[in-house]
Amino acid sequence: MTDRLDRWADPPLLVLASLAEEPKHGYAITQDVAQTMGVRLTAGTLYAVISRLEAGGLIEPLEPEGRRRPYRITAAGAQALARQSERMSHVALVARQRLSMRSGLAGA
Amino acid sequence: MRGIPAARHTPAGAPPLARAVLALYPPAWRARYGDEALAYLEESGAGSGELASLLWRAAPAWAWPPAHLHDPPARMRASLATILMAWSALAVLGGAFDQLTQQQGIAPAGHPVIGWSYAIFGVALALSALVLGAGCLPLWLLMLRRARRDHSPRATACLLTPVAAPVAGLLALALILGAVGHPGGVGPWWFLAITMLGFATAAMAAAGPGIALRTQRPRGPAVRLAAVTAAIATATIIVAFAASALAAIGLYLWAHQFAGYHNGVLLGTYLAVVAAAGATAAVSATRGTYAALAR
Numbered sequence: 245m246t247d248r249l250d251r252w253a254d255p256p257l258l259v260l261a262s263l264a265e266e267p268k269h270g271y272a273i274t275q276d277v278a279q280t281m282g283v284r285l286t287a288g289t290l291y292a293v294i295s296r297l298e299a300g301g302l303i304e305p306l307e308p309e310g311r312r313r314p315y316r317i318t319a320a321g322a323q324a325l326a327r328q329s330e331r332m333s334h335v336a337l338v339a340r341q342r343l344s345m346r347s348g349l350a351g352a
Numbered sequence: 353m354r355g356i357p358a359a360r361h362t363p364a365g366a367p368p369l370a371r372a373v374l375a376l377y378p379p380a381w382r383a384r385y386g387d388e389a390l391a392y393l394e395e396s397g398a399g400s401g402e403l404a405s406l407l408w409r410a411a412p413a414w415a416w417p418p419a420h421l422h423d424p425p426a427r428m429r430a431s432l433a434t435i436l437m438a439w440s441a442l443a444v445l446g447g448a449f450d451q452l453t454q455q456q457g458i459a460p461a462g463h464p465v466i467g468w469s470y471a472i473f474g475v476a477l478a479l480s481a482l483v484l485g486a487g488c489l490p491l492w493l494l495m496l497r498r499a500r501r502d503h504s505p506r507a508t509a510c511l512l513t514p515v516a517a518p519v520a521g522l523l524a525l526a527l528i529l530g531a532v533g534h535p536g537g538v539g540p541w542w543f544l545a546i547t548m549l550g551f552a553t554a555a556m557a558a559a560g561p562g563i564a565l566r567t568q569r570p571r572g573p574a575v576r577l578a579a580v581t582a583a584i585a586t587a588t589i590i591v592a593f594a595a596s597a598l599a600a601i602g603l604y605l606w607a608h609q610f611a612g613y614h615n616g617v618l619l620g621t622y623l624a625v626v627a628a629a630g631a632t633a634a635v636s637a638t639r640g641t642y643a644a645l646a647r
Contacts, residue, residue, distance in 0.1 A: 270388055271395040287392055288405030291385050295418035311391040 255293045258283055260302060260317060260325040267306055267316035270294065297321065370398045376410040380421040415638040424643040425571040428579035431640025432488075433562035435582040438633035439484060440554035442589050445625060446477050448547045449596050453603065463606050469599035476592035480585045487581020488561075491574040495564055507568060513560025521553030579644045583637035590634060593626045 262268060262276045274285045285293075294315065297303040302321030306314045317325070370393045374386055389406070396402055417427065454470050492511065499507035525546060532542050604619045 270392040274392075274396070286405030287389060287396065287402040288407070288409035290392070291389055291406075292409050292412070295381070295385065295413075295421070299418045299420040308388070311387045313388045 263317040269312040427643040434636035436558040440558040444550040472595035480588035484585035510560040510564040517557035579640035586637040
């Protein structure tokens with residue numbers, strides 16, 4: 245059951261978080277997300293997310309390098325990522341507090 | 353920029369299967385992302401998981417195309433042209449179904465579901481035709497006026513095919529029935545020929561406005577109204593054909609005594625054609641509605 249929570253990882257957020265470091269092309273994004281965030285994005289998911297983020301103005305394409313096209317996060321994308329990160333931090337804080345209360349109660 | 357990560361496998365070119373999967377995507381998507389997706393697949397090794405994920409996402413890419421890849425009026429026009437073609441084909445199929453079932457009085461006793469299916473089919477088909485006609489009429493008149501203003505006989509001729517083609521088709525039908533018809537109707541081969549004539553007529557009737565939409569490129573509220581009502585007409589005709597499919601399956605199961613109905617090939621062909629035309633119209637309708645409602 246615990247591992248099932250991984251499925252609820254938000255792919256657009258993962259891509260934005262990856263691009264917050266520096267511009268990357270598709271394969272580099274999936275490699276970075278897998279190595280640093282432990283989530284494997286497949287090609288279908290990646291390009292669906294890229295097109296949505298691009299349509300929403302959260303990322304933008306750069307000049308292609310051969311057939312590969314790098315993307316970079318826009319100012320609107322960085323703001324959206326910051327807001328969502330704050331929300332997630334808050335959720336994580338609440339979750340940790342409640343889990344520690346729960347373990348405290350169990351130990352009493 | 354970060355260096356390119358080491359690829360697991362770098363074949364000389366994308367495997368044919370990868371190209372085949374990407375060919376399932378809409379042209380605008382392929383033009384924008386096709387090359388880089390192929391490069392991605394070459395770097396990643398194009399494993400079955402990667403290909404399956406691309407395959408899985410192909411249908412949503414048609415139904416909900418990314419807004420930045422299309423001009424919404426262009427997408428509405430394309431959707432309208434496709435719906436007209438699929439709708440016309442379904443209408444001919446509906447006529448053939450009606451002739452082969454209701455007009456023969458085939459309704460096995462003890463199975464009211466077939467009678468109900470006939471009723472739903474008739475009402476939904478008529479409603480769909482009314483909605484489509486009413487929704488497209490303002491756009492049709494607008495385009496006719498523009499063709500006349502531009503002194504374009506070609507555009508006028510294209511726009512008149514929804515009237516001229518059915519009239520010509522009915523005249524041809526009358527001639528055929530006069531020559532080979534008898535009190536019991538026509539033979540199976542003539543019935544097939546008349547059905548093919550119906551499909552040709554429907555294709556001509558729908559192709560004319562499709563060509564005019566492509567050349568005149570109308571925009572504005574009339575296009576939006578036509579796209580939305582065409583989507584409603586599509587939903588309604590899908591209901592009609594779901595009812596016809598139910599009736600056809602019922603006849604296959606319960607009308608053994610009538611020649612021709614207990615035939616799996618005929619039933620399978622009918623259901624396959626209905627499903628293909630219905631799916632084409634449904635995907636196009638979704639795209640058109642999505643564009644019409646986009647801000």
